[in-house]
Amino acid sequence: xxxxxxxxxxxxxxxxxxxxxxxxxxxxxxxxxxxxxxxxxxxxxxxxxxxxxxxxxxxxxxxxxxxxxxxxxxxxxxxxxxxxxxxxxxxxxxxxxxxxxxxxxxxxxxxxxxxxx
Amino acid sequence: xxxxxxxxxxxxxxxxxxxxxxxxxxxxxxxxxxxxxxxxxxxxxxxxxxxxxxxxxxxxxxxxxxxxxxxxxxxxxxxxxxxxxxxxxxxxxxxxxxxxxxxxxxxxxxx
Numbered sequence: 533x534x535x536x537x538x539x540x541x542x543x544x545x546x547x548x549x550x551x552x553x554x555x556x557x558x559x560x561x562x563x564x565x566x567x568x569x570x571x572x573x574x575x576x577x578x579x580x581x582x583x584x585x586x587x588x589x590x591x592x593x594x595x596x597x598x599x600x601x602x603x604x605x606x607x608x609x610x611x612x613x614x615x616x617x618x619x620x621x622x623x624x625x626x627x628x629x630x631x632x633x634x635x636x637x638x639x640x641x642x643x644x645x646x647x648x649x
Numbered sequence: 650x651x652x653x654x655x656x657x658x659x660x661x662x663x664x665x666x667x668x669x670x671x672x673x674x675x676x677x678x679x680x681x682x683x684x685x686x687x688x689x690x691x692x693x694x695x696x697x698x699x700x701x702x703x704x705x706x707x708x709x710x711x712x713x714x715x716x717x718x719x720x721x722x723x724x725x726x727x728x729x730x731x732x733x734x735x736x737x738x739x740x741x742x743x744x745x746x747x748x749x750x751x752x753x754x755x756x757x758x759x760x
Binding site: 536567572576580642 | 690748749752
């Protein structure tokens with residue numbers, strides 16, 4: 533069974549469209565994340581979310597919005613896609629978000645390669 | 650920027666040799682983690698070292714942490730062709746929960 537699964541794996545779309553990427557984890561983890569990896573392989577956090585709190589990286593345009601129907605899902609919705617949104621988007625999850633900080637590794641999905649044309 | 654830096658950006662070695670990658674970061678951390686990413690795949694967690702630890706081993710992996718220098722190193726001993734991948738360090742900051750990644754080292758192990 534895939535621990536963190538993302539769909540679709542590839543997404544090609546035109547500028548101006550709205551698209552969603554789905555993510556599901558079957559690990560029972562408390563927190564889920566979205567990361568963006570650009571063409572230079574830089575990984576930047578976009579969102580972290582548990583059932584109590586959404587933390588948004590302030591550099592993320594408000595065209596991007598996470599939607600979590602339940603603890604096991606965190607979907608990424610993108611409005612009015614732009615050329616610069618082309619990247620690989622990774623979903624991840626982790627076990628604990630205690631105030632003492634992270635003591636567990638993240639589990640990543642296999643990524644969604646988004647190409648905006 | 651909270652993003653760390655890794656050195657070297659690319660490393661090419663012969664199978665059987667050891668590979669050492671270094672990571673520097675900027676802020677106080679709670680822990681530091683290393684991940685591997687094979688081409689076109691997701692990241693795989695390798696090892697985590699807490700801020701109060703100085704060295705940790707896992708199989709052929711050895712990680713060191715020097716919080717006074719804000720640096721870490723990952724040593725892969727007796728490398729194999731299957732170790733070819735990009736390696737990223739990532740940190741969680743004191744009082745925060747998100748992982749911030751370094752720029753990565755691309756390791757190529759030549760059979």
